[in-house]
Amino acid sequence: MAQRRERRTGRRRAGLAGDPEAEAVGRIAQPVHRLPIYELASEEALEIIHRASLELLSDVGIDFYHPEAEAILKAHGVRLAGQTAHFDREMIAEYVAKAPRQFTQLARNPARNVVIGGDYLTFAPVYGPPFVYDRDRGRREARLLDFQNFVKLTYLSPYLHHSGGTIVEPTDLPVHTRHLDMVYSHIRYSDKPFMGSVTSAGNAADSVRMAELVFGAEAIREQPALLSLINISSPRRLDDRMLGSLITYAQARQGLIITPFLFSGAMAPAAVGGTLVQLNAEALAGVVFAQMVNPGTPVVFGAFQTNIDLQSGAPVFGSPESQIALYVAGQLARRHGLPFRSGGMFASSKVADAQAAYESVMVMLPTVLAKVNFVLHAAGWLEGGLTAGYEKFILDEQLLGMFHKFLQGLDVSANGLALESLATVPPGGHHLGTPHTIANFRTAFHRSDLFDYNSFEQWYEEGAQTADERANTRYKAWLGDYEAPMLDPALDEALQAFMNRRKADIVPEM
């Protein structure tokens, strides 16, 4: 019975009928953030942090481990001492100003193009886990099938605007060619925008080539079709794989998210202020370098930050310190006039229990209030990012719907104030069935169709299911009802021919 209702709900989602907010898959547009932004730090504190970052970049420097990168830096007047680059203050301002404040990323379905930056929010699924978890089979190594499942679930959600990148690592595929299967799966099973591979310059070039096949080589130079994740190997270095990918993408004018990857207490100081100094310095170095490679390349100021538990060394997600860092990183990004990436539904917990949920909202609600423009890991993250949870994905997605509604803000129009109802419903009366209530029945309040609001008795009689049990039923229903978006057979053939040729050519690294 529960199974049957779930399947119907799933079909409604996938099949477009009835839901006032989501009559078509992904019909819901990106939320536009016109509410006040939570500005935690004073202008003075921001200035202290930014000045310290500039001094760090100028006096201490940051390492670039890539011969071509060194040549580019030298050609643009950066002081190099060995592999350590020293950037001057004026140079940073000059090159940051070359980056666009916002840009559009192409989707295979043009109705799903996303705006990155400005007042727009973009939600994308978890990225990177080598493991998956579900209630039936527990934790296991992720496979291509899991990757494709998460692409499909993301496609079906109206609240995820972006298909993401390495949603999980398909560990059943050879390392040296799996990037092809991942990019292909995004194209084949979704029509939302997606990310490219960053595991090497060659893999980045393959991603660009596949995007060219889908969108055309010229079109993607006008507006990027790939948005890819360049992590800084903090502290203070960019490694050759990331630099190779960065250069390849920037030359093809594809979007880049430059993200210091920081655990305060490990790769960064055991202090939020110092972590922000480092984060700002490292992100700016990457942004400036990308603009040296190709001025105008779309770049996003990234901030992946939390702290470790100093007693055990374990990463802690959802911490109060990471909230503070997130707000202030957003202030820095806006100061630079750059789109901002941070946050997500982070959790340290191993399963979709209360801890996972507490932790996730402790990061995601600040993510929304800080106006993070690109939210990777907006659904599915478990176990410090080592695991993608099927149930967690479904539960997180419920929250994303709520954030969409929250961002619509306060309505003080005549309808929003309902003055006539206020005056006519008598003391002790109720507003059920008033003309105002009837007129606003479908839109007044967001409705989660997975969370339980029934009486205890009804909930108990229907099996006393916990939220993750209901989510387990739901994800299977969605996958059962999934229908792939149309893909031109000629394009599909071209993509497969390219992949097959590359799979024959690429030599595994030893």
Place this chain on the structure above:
Amino acid sequence: MAQRRERRTGRRRAGLAGDPEAEAVGRIAQPVHRLPIYELASEEALEIIHRASLELLSDVGIDFYHPEAEAILKAHGVRLAGQTAHFDREMIAEYVAKAPRQFTQLARNPARNVVIGGDYLTFAPVYGPPFVYDRDRGRREARLLDFQNFVKLTYLSPYLHHSGGTIVEPTDLPVHTRHLDMVYSHIRYSDKPFMGSVTSAGNAADSVRMAELVFGAEAIREQPALLSLINISSPRRLDDRMLGSLITYAQARQGLIITPFLFSGAMAPAAVGGTLVQLNAEALAGVVFAQMVNPGTPVVFGAFQTNIDLQSGAPVFGSPESQIALYVAGQLARRHGLPFRSGGMFASSKVADAQAAYESVMVMLPTVLAKVNFVLHAAGWLEGGLTAGYEKFILDEQLLGMFHKFLQGLDVSANGLALESLATVPPGGHHLGTPHTIANFRTAFHRSDLFDYNSFEQWYEEGAQTADERANTRYKAWLGDYEAPMLDPALDEALQAFMNRRKADIVPEM
């Protein structure tokens, strides 16, 4: 083994040793909110809402079902049409201005006095549930033993500053005298401040008399020893029980929280704006009336608000609409210069699962950012307030600790910036064991000792416990280690003598 470690942890909490943040029970002071407040609504929108509230109070009015209240209103120039009171704009401003902007509530242990209002936050446990839940016995009717257990758990938490009121309804006691046992239990098993009974004027008078026995009749007129919850019977009426309690407490100059109790779509319009108009009007009517009874009576502007699911009529907690209402209600309270009560760890879920946790943070994080001065329901709430959960209480308490740390804000001092560490840790190095990390080891990051940050393997080998399973062990450990604070035997005897006399005197209502 897990049990033994839990018991040790419990003892450490209760026994004062080792924890850098909480060396004594309740040693942690109230958090002071000096961060920016999240101001969601524009000044213009606030003005629209406030003006509409004033018109509602003046033109439509609000009912007072109590003969003495009617006399008081009339004596102060309020226009009465039957039981409907019409308040003029100037009158409202005049009487609101008589209320203190902040006040101190006495605790039996003066070190635990709390400041209500200003920049201070006060966290109190759940209030009102007739049921309790734990993993071992499921959901059952609450008894006096449960009430006392929650008083003890609240006493042991350094992050709950207030013992609350009707934490649960002790359904095993006679209705007409159970208020005596509740007030006595707060005094006997805790030394934190507490709330009085509001079930009738007589019960309020009993609460005042017991407070007089503890603190002295004069002392509690100087600074209130009781802070009690006056709910408006929305829409637009105050009933005789609440008015009787209000008058009794105001005459004794005890603190009052005037709270419209609103589900948008039921007792309020299906619109956040209209709900705020009503909420503001109803709360102001109660505040003004209390100042007419006794000018200078400490009053708190209360806002209990969420919406129903319009399809089923069920209350929905953690909704995006309720977040918006909470932020704006806080803005209204500050506009009036009144302490603010709202929010809490609300959840619709029946158990301490992911849904309960998502919902709770969706309310509690806005509660903190909105600078709610008095947070009832800050721990233990389940099932729309029908159930107090033991595990939920313990889990919520973990979050309260995190909010304490969050409110310390960003440190951009030399130590907060850690510039020397930033310059000396080499590229690719780490900050483990640096002089700065060692110097900040205990205070840099808040540490939950209940949330799990271990590796998957370790978590799995130790029993793969979910958060609510760990919380189950924890609450039993705390209760096992509990030691009552000292109570003067003569005072105890006086309290018991009073109770026995009253129990013989009070005639049950038919």
